[in-house]
Amino acid sequence: MDTHTYIAKKIFKNLTFSNQEIKIIDALFHKETYKKGAILLKAGDVVDAQYYIEDGCLRSFHINSKGKEYTVQFGCNDWWMSDFTAFFSNSKAILTIEVLQDATLYRISKEDKDFLYAKIPKVETFFRIKLERAFAAFQKRILASLSQSATERYINFVNTFQSIQQCLKNYHIASYLGITTESLSRIRKELSNN
Known part of the structure; x- marks a missing residue:
């Protein structure tokens, strides 16, 4: 499989x-590599791109x-990342x-x-399905945040992010769950004692 076919299939x-x-497809997607600690996008930047993650781990956050x-x-791996609010609303x-x-x-x-959508309509369908799934996942996350205990949210997090949680700092996890790092430590201790 040549590089061009690989990109499209990947x-x-x-x-x-x-x-x-x-x-x-090959002409429109641009391969980029980043080292740990790099900032891909900063609040206040103009957002004119989204990224397919072939390899690695990223996080988006608000201050x-x-x-x-x-x-x-x-x-x-195999996720999409951008500031989608800014990307879709210019x-x-x-x-x-x-x-x-x-x-x-x-x-x-x-x-x-947009050019890709016009030239290859099945790609637009592909992205629509991805967006529908992402919207459903965000809605579930909002409901979990409103209705579940911090312990339940942490257990869901562990089940969802098994493959990457080792590369995350405690404050990343705590800020994702909406709790303090002290609360995260307490939850982990309670779960390990059970």
Whole structure:
């Protein structure tokens, strides 16, 4: 499998493409590598791209006016990452995206994505399904945040992010769960005693 076909198959699993479609995809996705600690996007930046994560781990977070961090999303292998609010509304970023593990990403601009939709309609269907699933996942997360105890949220987190939790700092996990690091330590201790 050549590099061009690899990119198309890696990003768009279960879709088949003609050689011409593969060339279009290859021309529009740009491979980028980032080291741990790099900032991919800062709050206030113009957001004109989204990223497919081939390898690595990222997190998006918001810092409120008092300087408190709130982790919104973790992204790892085979996930998509951006400040989607800004990306879809042509506004400035409200999130910062940090690289937590060295990462290999494929970037596509909004303009190129729209071009891809027009040229290869099945790609638009692919992204629509991804967005529907992401919307459902965010809705579930909001409901869990409103209705579950911190312990229940932590157990769900562990089950969802088994493969990456070792690379996360305690304050990343705590800010994702909406609790303090002290509460996280207490929950872990209680669960280990059971």
